[in-house]
Amino acid sequence: MRPEDIKLFYSCTSEKYVVDENVVPAHSITYLYEGEFEMSNGTELIRLERRALFYTAKNTLFRFTKIASKTKPFKSLTIVFSDKFLEEYFQKNSTNLNHPTTDRNFQLKDHLLWNNFFGSLKPYVEMQDAIPEDLVIAKQLEALGILRCLYPGIDHLLSNFEIPGKINLEKFMQQNYIFNLPLQRFAYLTGRSLSTFQRDFLKIFETTPQRWLTQKRLELAHYLIEDKKMKPSEAYIEVGFENLSHFSRAFKAEFGYNARTILNV
Incomplete structure (x- = not known):
């Protein structure tokens, strides 16, 4: 599946450690329902616990370690915002480039809006049947709206569609x-x-x-x-x-x- 086709990604595993590494292909928000989550970018180790929420910018290198508890499997849900999705969104909505967010990856603060949002999604992601496409898109838009409301400077990252420039x-x-x-x-x-x-x-x-x-x-x-x-x-x-x-x-x-x-x- 192409990165632009992924909208929601639900992970559930009972393994003690499941390690993966990749380039995060798109902007995303990950919510941890159960277990613990470690993210390493080679120089920094970030450890997330149950109910933690983390934003990751596209083209970020990370190694992930998923850690299930002794009694419950690891469960997380990731909302993905592809460039295609964001380009279409910002064609219809204005950007706020004041006070730009410079951190490409950071833990989102606990907030009632996030708690209600991910709480409403949990019954859907645990179903065996696929979530209807129109509902998935609606939830993407809702998550994006909450993110932009709580972190106005995030538009600086979300609306940047340039190819990475030449670096050291x-x-x-x-x-x-x-x-x-x-x-x-x-x-x-x-x-x-x-x-x-x-x-x-x-x-x-x-x-x-x-x-x-x-x-x-x-x-x-x-x-x-x-x-x-x-x-x-x-x-x-x-x-x-x-x-x-x-x-x-x-x-x-x-x-x-x-x-x-x-x-x-």
Whole structure:
């Protein structure tokens, strides 16, 4: 499904940890009905508890950890505002660009409007049947209206449809190398075509993106296993490898010994 097709996303799991990482493709609001939710952008860890509400701007890199309680499954609901939805909305509604909101991600304050809104949605999302399309759109509009009412400066982010501009490549990669993204996505987020990204990368780091990413991730994994006593089965996820077997082969090729032997020293 394309990002512009997603309007509501309901998550329910009884697993203790379900870890995922991605680029948030659209502006969104996530409400936590049950459990706990951890969000990491590589430098900051945000921990949300039951009934917490969080806004995330589009094109934000995050790693998510969903944590169910001992007695109840993890449950959350995300309202998604695609560019297509917002473009159509702002064609009919004026923007308020005074006192612009600069924080791209922040926890929304508890408010009666939010409590009533997500309380009214809970029976629908727990049904087995799909929610009618017209109701989904109505709820999107209602959520957007509440968000703009409580945070007027948010229009500065919501009404910006520009492609990301060219940014400092070295700083961005040093902050975000742990995220397992295709090079095309790294290029887009730094405001470059793939060919320009690869050319600029070579000038700055004097190696290819693939080799640099692998080496940086392995160095971090070595530190996490040796100094933090993290298991290889946990470390490979933390540093951005797709699977344990690939990580194990790359680790041995880089350091000359298996990752698990560090813990036995």
